[in-house]
Amino acid sequence: MVDFSLTETERDIRDWVRTFVQRELVPLEQEVLRRERNHERGLTREELKDLRQKARDAGFWGVQTPEEYGGMNLSAVLTALIEIELGRTFVPFSFGGYADNILYHANEDQKQRYLVPTIEGDRKSCFAITEPGAGSDAKNLRTTARKEGSEWVIDGEKTFITGGIDADFTMVFAVTDKEKGADGGVTCFLADRDAGWRSEPIEIMGEWDRQPASLVFDGVRVPEENVLGEVGGGFKLAMQWIGRGRYLLPARALGGCERMMEMSMDYARNRQTFGAPIADRQAIQWMIADSAVEIEALRWLVLQAAWQADQGADSRHAQSIAKLYGGTRANEIVDRMLQIHGGMGYTRELPIERWYRDIRLLRIFEGTDEIQRRTIARNLLKGHASVSGVLG
Numbered sequence: 392m393v394d395f396s397l398t399e400t401e402r403d404i405r406d407w408v409r410t411f412v413q414r415e416l417v418p419l420e421q422e423v424l425r426r427e428r429n430h431e432r433g434l435t436r437e438e439l440k441d442l443r444q445k446a447r448d449a450g451f452w453g454v455q456t457p458e459e460y461g462g463m464n465l466s467a468v469l470t471a472l473i474e475i476e477l478g479r480t481f482v483p484f485s486f487g488g489y490a491d492n493i494l495y496h497a498n499e500d501q502k503q504r505y506l507v508p509t510i511e512g513d514r515k516s517c518f519a520i521t522e523p524g525a526g527s528d529a530k531n532l533r534t535t536a537r538k539e540g541s542e543w544v545i546d547g548e549k550t551f552i553t554g555g556i557d558a559d560f561t562m563v564f565a566v567t568d569k570e571k572g573a574d575g576g577v578t579c580f581l582a583d584r585d586a587g588w589r590s591e592p593i594e595i596m597g598e599w600d601r602q603p604a605s606l607v608f609d610g611v612r613v614p615e616e617n618v619l620g621e622v623g624g625g626f627k628l629a630m631q632w633i634g635r636g637r638y639l640l641p642a643r644a645l646g647g648c649e650r651m652m653e654m655s656m657d658y659a660r661n662r663q664t665f666g667a668p669i670a671d672r673q674a675i676q677w678m679i680a681d682s683a684v685e686i687e688a689l690r691w692l693v694l695q696a697a698w699q700a701d702q703g704a705d706s707r708h709a710q711s712i713a714k715l716y717g718g719t720r721a722n723e724i725v726d727r728m729l730q731i732h733g734g735m736g737y738t739r740e741l742p743i744e745r746w747y748r749d750i751r752l753l754r755i756f757e758g759t760d761e762i763q764r765r766t767i768a769r770n771l772l773k774g775h776a777s778v779s780g781v782l783g
């Protein structure tokens with residue numbers, strides 16, 4: 392039986408987040424826009440901390456974090472539903488109690504030094520694989536680590552590392568065996584900022600509270616106990632990090648699209664030209680209709696990918712489809728919504744141009760559109776996936 396309804400628990404949790412967004416985040420929107428226009432952070436660290444604490448006091452903390460670490464350990468479907476709700480505002484917020492999935496590969500000692508303080512919000516991590524010469528072609532890493540006594544010495548440069556300015560440690564990927572390369576010759580290291588890596592901010596198009604940076608490793612020494620997982624097992628970890636929930640990126644964009652549609656329909660009903668509301672014009676109605684169809688399709692692609700992940704199935708194909716469709720459609724939708732608002736859409740008084748800049752990133756990071764297409768086509772051509780989808 393195919394059942395598209397939510398369980399009572401799913402509905403309750405979704406509604407709780409919806410109310411939280413409406414009560415706590417939406418009222419901050421004008422101030423966030425004002426600050427960002429002045430090149431300040433949308434939310435101060437204190438404000439973010441307070442908001443997270445407020446949610447925690449209500450029992451909402453660690454959405455996908457295992458219960459043994461105090462988290463809620465919610466399903467992928469619920470996490471997607473939460474992400475859609477959070478996407479309905481551009482206020483840069485996420486719930487606390489989160490740590491990168493690969494940190495769970497840490498040994499007991501590393502867990503106490505890295506995993507637990509990250510979950511608690513006392514430490515900040517960043518994930519560093521991309522290099523100037525290795526983006527889509529991630530296997531082409533040039534950063535090296537060589538063993539000297541009981542230490543590893545890391546040399547190289549990483550780029551576009553989200554949160555690289557703020558992070559006090561990084562999970563950095565380096566070649567430890569040139570012969571093997573990505574097939575068993577890449578290792579992940581936990582490198583504290585104190586170890587001596589430097590970060591340089593990168594100015595980007597979107598508004599981001601976790602500004603990306605380039606990281607420079609110039610003979611940075613880390614003790615051998617800071618290898619995360621196995622020596623040579625780094626590339627697998629990197630792929631696991633990237634695959635941790637690709638459906639969550641289009642989920643957030645979907646929430647933004649829903650909100651912009653509501654704003655645009657309101658605007659279209661009220662904006663008069665040539666003696667009638669623009670909502671009466673077929674040109675505007677078609678933009679609304681096409682966007683509604685795409686929003687609906689995206690919702691089910693996202694939830695279906697999440698559902699597959701919950702079933703323990705290999706959901707990578709479904710996730711690539713959701714990310715590709717989300718990236719291309721959300722960009723088309725935000726463009727239409729900006730168009731419906733005319734000149735106002737292009738101003739910084741409204742958040743649409745902000746969404747326009749933010750959503751553009753979805754087509755680039757964590758696998759570009761072209762790389763998703765490559766993956767999808769390969770899966771089909773090699774028979775790893777069926778055009779009939781999950782139903783076979």
Ligand SMILES: Cc1cc2nc3c(=O)[nH]c(=O)nc-3n(C[C@H](O)[C@H](O)[C@H](O)COP(=O)(O)OP(=O)(O)OC[C@H]3O[C@@H](n4cnc5c(N)ncnc54)[C@H](O)[C@@H]3O)c2cc1C
Pocket residue numbers: 518519520521523525526527528550551552553554595603752755756757758759760761762765
């Ligand atoms: C804001 C931001 C945050 C990021 N955060 C992180 C982070 O936290 N950690 C991290 O490690 N990385 C991060 N990245 C890096 C991101 O994952 C890469 O930018 C992305 O994978 C693309 O790599 P690239 O920029 O080198 O582009 P390239 O790989 O050089 O690609 C350039 C163009 O060529 C296309 N292309 C490449 N190969 C093929 C092919 N085989 N067939 C067809 N077309 C192809 C691409 O799709 C793209 O259009 C971030 C990037 C941005 C912009």
